Amino acid sequence: xxxxxxxxxxxxxxxxxxxxxxxAASLEKQEVEVIQVDWIPPAGGDxxxxxxxxxxx
Amino acid sequence: MAAGFVIRKNQYYDSVFLMGVNKRLSQTKGVLQTAVLxxxxxxxxxxxxxxxxxxxxxxxxxxxxxxxxxxxxxxxxDSVLQGIDQALLALExxxxxxxxxxxxxxxxxxxxxxxxxxxxxxxxxxxxxxxALEAGLNLFIFSSNVPIEEExxxxxLAADKNLLVMGPDCGTSILGxxxxxxxxxxxxxxxxxxGPSGTGLQEFTSQIHNAGYGISHAIGTGSRxxxxxxxxxxxxxxxxTLEADPQTKVVSIIAxxxxxxxxxxxxxxxxxxxxxxxxxxxxxxxxSFEGGDALTWAPTIDDAVLxxxxxxxxxxxxxxxxxxxxxxxxAAKSRADWAPGQRFLRGLFAGGTFCYQSQQILGEAxxxxxxxxxxxxxxxxxxxxxSSEHTMIDMGDEFYTQGRPHPMIDGTMRRLxxxxxxxxxxxxxxxxxxxxxxxxxxxxxxxxxxxxxxAKQTMRQQTGELMIVASICGTKEDPxxxxxxxxxxxxxxxxxxxxxxxxxxxxxxxxxxx
Numbered sequence: 065x066x067x068x069x070x071x072x073x074x075x076x077x078x079x080x081x082x083x084x085x086x087x088a089a090s091l092e093k094q095e096v097e098v099i100q101v102d103w104i105p106p107a108g109g110d111x112x113x114x115x116x117x118x119x120x121x
Numbered sequence: 122m123a124a125g126f127v128i129r130k131n132q133y134y135d136s137v138f139l140m141g142v143n144k145r146l147s148q149t150k151g152v153l154q155t156a157v158l159x160x161x162x163x164x165x166x167x168x169x170x171x172x173x174x175x176x177x178x179x180x181x182x183x184x185x186x187x188x189x190x191x192x193x194x195x196x197x198x199d200s201v202l203q204g205i206d207q208a209l210l211a212l213e214x215x216x217x218x219x220x221x222x223x224x225x226x227x228x229x230x231x232x233x234x235x236x237x238x239x240x241x242x243x244x245x246x247x248x249x250x251x252x253a254l255e256a257g258l259n260l261f262i263f264s265s266n267v268p269i270e271e272e273x274x275x276x277x278l279a280a281d282k283n284l285l286v287m288g289p290d291c292g293t294s295i296l297g298x299x300x301x302x303x304x305x306x307x308x309x310x311x312x313x314x315x316g317p318s319g320t321g322l323q324e325f326t327s328q329i330h331n332a333g334y335g336i337s338h339a340i341g342t343g344s345r346x347x348x349x350x351x352x353x354x355x356x357x358x359x360x361x362t363l364e365a366d367p368q369t370k371v372v373s374i375i376a377x378x379x380x381x382x383x384x385x386x387x388x389x390x391x392x393x394x395x396x397x398x399x400x401x402x403x404x405x406x407x408x409s410f411e412g413g414d415a416l417t418w419a420p421t422i423d424d425a426v427l428x429x430x431x432x433x434x435x436x437x438x439x440x441x442x443x444x445x446x447x448x449x450x451x452a453a454k455s456r457a458d459w460a461p462g463q464r465f466l467r468g469l470f471a472g473g474t475f476c477y478q479s480q481q482i483l484g485e486a487x488x489x490x491x492x493x494x495x496x497x498x499x500x501x502x503x504x505x506x507x508s509s510e511h512t513m514i515d516m517g518d519e520f521y522t523q524g525r526p527h528p529m530i531d532g533t534m535r536r537l538x539x540x541x542x543x544x545x546x547x548x549x550x551x552x553x554x555x556x557x558x559x560x561x562x563x564x565x566x567x568x569x570x571x572x573x574x575x576a577k578q579t580m581r582q583q584t585g586e587l588m589i590v591a592s593i594c595g596t597k598e599d600p601x602x603x604x605x606x607x608x609x610x611x612x613x614x615x616x617x618x619x620x621x622x623x624x625x626x627x628x629x630x631x632x633x634x635x
Contacts (some may be wrong), residue, residue, distance in 0.1 A: 069283060080253075087560060093559075102220075105133065
């Protein structure tokens with residue numbers, strides 16, 4: 065059974081919002097616990113560097 | 122003519138924000154063209170295409186902001202570029218302040234999180250989404266342009282972990298009464314919904330609310346979930362979940378027709394579903410497909426609402442979709458007012474599902490319709506900007522939204538198209554949709570109202586009356602004030618319906634073959 069999904073529907077939402085602030089704002093208006101992340105591309109968006117970082121982690 | 126650009130190193134902004142800045146700069150007197158974008162390789166190419174090049178651009182990184190301006194004079198260009206920092210500040214997004222920049226930062230702050238919402242560029246989605254799944258988070262991915270093989274991998278990983286991936290390209294979900302993305306404010310209740318399309322779910326959930334009922338959960342799946350490449354992974358998971366959910370009494374699926382193999386898989390699953398199911402696969406007649414006793418097919422979203430309500434054994438308060446006597450009389454009277462040359466219908470939609478549903482309803486009434494997103498590939502417009510006879514345009518299609526905001530948040534492109542249609546004397550009627558709810562424009566009617574007035578005036582001067590028919594998708598609880606939006610339209614002489622299907626049915630009455 066998809067218990068983690070059932071939990072998502074049953075329990076209050078706790079949201080990490082990556083990107084558009086408006087989406088976080090509309091969740092806050094609905095009294096949802098939300099944290100805004102002003103996401104930026106990793107390693108300045110340098111693809112080779114991102115691959116390297118992923119391999120190191 | 123003069124051109125220039127500035128680069129702001131390590132100043133990253135999301136594309137929706139930058140589109141807003143671009144729009145503001147482009148409205149400056151003397152400015153011919155502007156580009157405000159992050160220095161990704163794709164964007165650098167777009168700049169080269171308009172003649173903006175330089176060593177600094179070549180070495181710029183995706184986290185660097187480039188603002189380029191082409192103006193009538195070098196003074197105009199210099200003045201705009203000097204004012205860029207103020208413009209960025211003035212338009213700074215409204216929303217919670219944040220000092221966090223990575224998913225990991227977010228997880229430290231909210232170790233109890235159960236959902237990550239992603240609106241980041243598509244090329245980075247797989248990396249961030251995989252990490253979120255590994256951390257045990259469900260996902261709502263609004264981003265598009267995610268390679269389909271990455272979508273499949275994410276959904277398979279999620280299924281292994283009993284997690285849900287709503288998206289990519291997911292516009293709407295309502296979970297436990299909370300609207301995520303583009304969602305209307307609706308009551309909680311007995312009705313569950315699943316769908317790849319944001320506007321399809323918005324229309325269904327709003328109509329359920331407006332009929333006096335409520336939504337348990339509406340689960341967006343992403344636009345490609347029912348393709349054979351994905352195989353309906355999220356749709357089946359959502360079905361399993363809503364079947365097990367004690368609050369949900371009926372499950373409705375609102376979608377375009379699935380791929381052949383996926384349809385077989387879905388039908389097999391529906392046959393063993395213990396709860397009533399309403400299937401609304403727009404654009405295809407599904408009646409001949411056997412999906413078990415629990416399944417009712419509905420040809421339109423309005424029919425799906427009606428069927429769902431009937432399943433819980435209550436007397437529906439929504440009418441079957443047919444026109445009233447007064448509406449038929451109004452159609453007959455309006456037709457009589459047209460000038461001899463006025464013969465065609467033009468639909469200009471913010472919601473892709475509405476464009477699709479309108480084509481289906483008109484097609485079933487024997488009215489041949491052309492479109493940029495046609496039901497029938499033979500009626501595809503060669504140039505989306507040029508209508509042909511009866512035409513339905515999805516203004517949210519990539520052709521209109523590449524580098525520009527979607528018509529649900531910005532009416533600029535639709536205003537221009539309304540005006541251009543009014544200069545065609547063969548046009549008799551415009552069919553429009555307006556979509557309310559969280560994250561949509563705060564005044565969708567106001568965004569195009571002056572264009573509606575001007576279009577009517579233009580048509581009056583050259584031929585006769587331009588009739589405008591519209592539907593509004595929304596509820597009285599939405600932030601935009603439904604009643605005010607309806608009032609604005611009616612005062613402008615627009616005929617307003619509560620659903621796209623009903624508005625289209627009215628157009629069928631206007632254009633039915635003699």
